[in-house]
Amino acid sequence: MMKGKLVMHTIKDVAKIAGVSTSTVSRALSGNIPVNDDTKKRVLDAVKQLNYKPNFLAKGLKEGRSNAIGLIIPDIRNPIFPALARGVEDTARSNGFNVIFSNSDENIENEINSVNMLKNRWVDGFIFATASLDCQHIHQLREENIPVVLMVRNIEESFDAVVTNNFEASYNAVKYLIDRGLKKIAIINGRLSLSLYRERYEGYKKALEDHGIDFSEEICFNCSMANGNCYEVVKNYFSTHRDVDGVFATNDSKAIEAIRAIKDVGLRVPTDISVIGFDDIQISALLDPQLTTVAQPLYDMGKLAVEKLIKIINEKSKRKKKPQIDVVKSELVIRNSTI
Amino acid sequence: MMKGKLVMHTIKDVAKIAGVSTSTVSRALSGNIPVNDDTKKRVLDAVKQLNYKPNFLAKGLKEGRSNAIGLIIPDIRNPIFPALARGVEDTARSNGFNVIFSNSDENIENEINSVNMLKNRWVDGFIFATASLDCQHIHQLREENIPVVLMVRNIEESFDAVVTNNFEASYNAVKYLIDRGLKKIAIINGRLSLSLYRERYEGYKKALEDHGIDFSEEICFNCSMANGNCYEVVKNYFSTHRDVDGVFATNDSKAIEAIRAIKDVGLRVPTDISVIGFDDIQISALLDPQLTTVAQPLYDMGKLAVEKLIKIINEKSKRKKKPQIDVVKSELVIRNSTI
């Protein structure tokens, strides 16, 4: 078996060159154990000379941790996840953790498979941005004392989580439309099995109520399927109705489809109909018209989730803290899709 | 130190319950070494009973491989990378590999740091979608016999890579505009230090040449900086010129900005000016007008890159094969931004 020119050196090689034992090398490198300055220097020189890098597999095996975290999301192609993932990766890396990521497609089987694979000492903890009602496997993780933080999508009070103020932000978005003089505001909703959509829905209803606007089921569009049908639903409605003057879409993708549908029936945005989205995905600022939307601090949410997770991982005293749900603020960004 | 209710069981526990040695357990689980059917059954029962999962750290340490690959990209928020990453992740997972991902921001320092971290037995190979001219560290990997596959962005002939037919696809895109009767076609180019942009540029020039259209430097816009200034460059030009009737943008983001600029100076797409993009990122189909663009099979490129990489990893006989560059086909998708 031919090996490459440069082999991977081990701690033994370093020890030999520095003329010390492997334990001394280990100590010199770990930093927090006293080592004679001279010895240390010799070790460091040897390390440099050999370009020695410790084997993380060995270190992890010995220490019982891997310094990696698992990131489980539905699909990185869903435009809210890149920013989230980036926040996670940056923060993890700057804390010395690697990120192993996995897409579940909202499919519980996939998710369980990934979790099972990663549980075997691959990762020290998990970040989930996924939540079916069926979260047996996440409860199981907790029982096995494996740290878990939920992100974006919350399940129940019993998990640590980072979420946004969906209710309040939605309330404010709808209130903004009302303040601009709009009289009849539709909502395009998502899967109500996700708490985030339920909360946005509640915010919408409360805003109407507080401002004396009648709530009407008829203009609560539900686009819970794949993206395609949102366009159809909106187009259908507006080809026969001209009474609605505002649309609150519970995410930007739906808003984009709605705008296309509205244009296609010959109405103008925002002149005839104002549209607000939610998420502020990257392209929202590039559209025509540029989308007024609720900006979630996605990057920061990822960052915060990792910070929480690492804190839990490092709490060696495993006395379970009460789980804490961090709520970050989403804020309305006013652009040109609203009058 | 309190441990959780459920501890991680080891192969020893399984062996004890099954009444066999640890090596028998190992053999029964590996599958490819003959074990008595009865014994095997007892082992499998014990595994199930304990919910035993092998420790990958130990396995990796022993076998000298981790079954993970490193994915180094500039930024997952750049819209071409999610699809690529998804192709990579799916394919890796279905081959029993995990993927550790890292964003380099095109910054060589970051990239070297990540590579150094991952080299230490964290991963068995790398996929890079990044290429500064300065690729010392990638050469180094090769010298150390660590498998590398380049994706999307090629550096030089000496590496395995998966790229698209940039020249040909660009040629065809520009030819399409010419065939539609357009007479003066501008190009919006990217960083010419990247071969992919050079190739697209060449395809553009050749198409003009072959069809007797004069090439003019004046309408070769260079938007190599962050996205922002593409809008400005295009807007500036069109506020004083009305001669150009077609724009070939070398990626979709630039196309989107160009369209916005064109509209903002009071011209119409495609009536006055046709615009073609490159990449077919997800939102291109959702824009108004929907973008005519060259679709790169991003998911498949990710898939292919992983397949190549795993093949190299598994070739235990390290007699270096000559590196091979796979070229996949990008094809023009005609939508509404061209007449």
Place this chain on the structure above:
DNA sequence: TTGAAAGCGCTAACAC
């Protein structure tokens, strides 16, 4: 301050 030795959990000779 340092070295010797044990051991993390697993696999693979090598015996039988």
Place this chain on the structure above:
DNA sequence: GTGTTAGCGCTTTCAA
């Protein structure tokens, strides 16, 4: 077909 044993590369007692 199965058990015994050594060892992957590291950290960490325990002694000196």
